[in-house]
Amino acid sequence: MSFDPYIHFQGNCRAAMTAYQALFGGRLELMPYSAAPEWPEGTPEAMKSSDLVMHGTLALPDGRMLMASDFPPGMGGDPxxxxxxxxxxxxxxxxxxxxxxxxxxxxxxxxxxxxxxxxxxxxxxxxxxxxxxxxxxxxx
Structure with missing residues (x-):
């Protein structure tokens, strides 16, 4: 069994994950909120059109992953x-x-x-x- 961290950011996930890829190597995939194929009714337009990172994965050569996202647009949180x-x-x-x-x-x-x-x-x-x-x- 293994555990892989999933960390959260306030708008700078893309910059952080890009920096981590430069330091640790691996394959980086980032999906913005705007790339979601569908949203539940009532989802705010600001979320549906946001370029903030909804899900990111840095897949390392040893099989481990560092995953991350930005908090949803308009949502507070302590990264x-x-x-x-x-x-x-x-x-x-x-x-x-x-x-x-x-x-x-x-x-x-x-x-x-x-x-x-x-x-x-x-x-x-x-x-x-x-x-x-x-x-x-x-x-x-």
Whole structure:
């Protein structure tokens, strides 16, 4: 069994997922609200014609997925509150590079450093509001 995160944004899902694809690779598919084939009666026109992302999938080479959407037009919400995405890189150098990339325009929660279970671990909130926990391989 596996779990794949589904995260939500307030209008910047397309930019975030494009940035994540540039960093992690994989195949990105984004479907705007305006591409839905049909809507229930009474759906606001602003939703039916919106270019905001209704569903996005970043399919990674290892079979995992990061999925996301924008909140529906006119709907409030708090993106990525109290949730972190954990990523273990194949090496300390790659983990440092991922951490540095996610930090651009974001904020450090915990500096990247050796820790008792890993040669490198850090936590960052990226410029899109997503919290990340970045690790190098576990010590064993």
């Amino acid at each position: 990525q509150q109290a949730v972190s995405i954990s990523h273990t890189a194949p090496s300390v150098d790659r983990a440092k590079a991922v951490f540095a990339s996610l930090l651009e325009g974001g904020a450090v929660i915990m500096e990247f450093q050796p820790i008792f279970w890993s040669d490198g671990f850090g936590m960052v909130k990226d410029r899109f509001g997503t919290h990340w926990m970045i690790s190098s391989p576990w010590r064993g």
